[in-house]
Amino acid sequence: MQYTFDFSAPLAYWPDLLAGAATTLGLSLAATVFGFLLGIFCALGRMGQSAGLARLCAVYVETIRNTPLLVQIFIVYFGLASVGWKVDAFTAATAALVINVGAYTSEIVRAGIDSIPRGQLEAAECLGLSRAQILTHVVLPPAIERVYPALTSQYVLLMLASSITSQISAEELTAVANRVQSDTFRSVETYLIVAVAYLVLSLLMRVVFWAASYVAFPRRRRLGTTV
Template sequence: MKYDFDFSAPLAYWPDLLAGAWTTLALSLASTFFGFLLGVFCALASTGRSLWLARVATVYIEVIRNTPLLVQVFIVYFGLSSLGLQVDAFTAATVALVVNVGAYTSEIVRAGVESIPKAQLEAADTLGLSRWQTLRHVVLPPAIERVFPALTSQYVLLMLASSVCSQISAEELTAVANRVQSDTFRSVETYVLVAAAYLLMSLVMRAVFWLVAMVAFPRLRRLGTPL
């Protein structure tokens, strides 16, 4: 049986596919930013002096890392509605992705924090630095620099995993592709184009994170170390 490929039909929907790709990027970047903040907070909580904060952070991390992302998306989407909070699919998807990636970010950053030699912390105490000054100048910069490649990979995986948000009708790339293939009956061609788009977006995100690393970490800039 011979199959004739015809990309003209799905390509006719290029404005919709482009809009879906843009929504995917916006969803991913927003989730990356807020997920990073949440992850750093949880990492500091789990390695800090407050026992109850450490326990709360540990429970959150274990629950999120041991349940499927799709289930978390459904819980956020339908749970907020049950509480009387009417939010659109994009907002619900963003919240779910932030909660998800925050747990993974926390574990990655925690590994970086725990890699800081105790001698550096003792030197900070000797200089009379406060706890916040120690975190700001001694702990976080080298810790995040060491784990930045792992964070980059995690956030690219987040962008790819955002396709599950199509299940709650978030108009990201996969959701648009589902609609296009149902209209054109060209499933293979549609998803080949979508796969190429995800590959391109992954490369773009890696390039953006590389630029961030070059700006944020002078040592990497001097060495020109790739991610």
């Protein structure tokens, strides 16, 4: 039995697929920015002087890292609706992705902070720098620089994982593809097109992260080790 490929039918929906890809990028961008901030907060919270905050951050991180993303999305989407807070699918998907990637970012950033030599911190204290100055000028910049490749990979994986949000009807790329293949009955062609689209999006994100590292980390640029 031979199968004849016909990409013309799914490609006719290219405006819908392009809109879905834009939604995927929007989800990824929002989750990356807010997840990064949440991750830094939790990393500092777990290493801070407040035992209560450290335990709270640890519970959050371990809970998120040991439960499926799809379950987390359902909890956010249906949980908020059950308490009377009705939000659209895009907002719920963004919130769930932020909560998810924030936990992983926390552990990556914490590893970077742990890699800072103790002598470097003692030197900063001897210079009379405040705790906030030490964090913002001595600890976080080199820590993030060291784990930047890991963060880059995590956020690219986040973009690919955003396809799961199609389960709550978020109009991202996979959700659009599901609709296209049901209309055209060309499942193989549709998902091959979507696979190529995700590959292009992944490469695009890596180029953006490389450009960001080129600007943010001049030392890595001089050494030729930018992402």
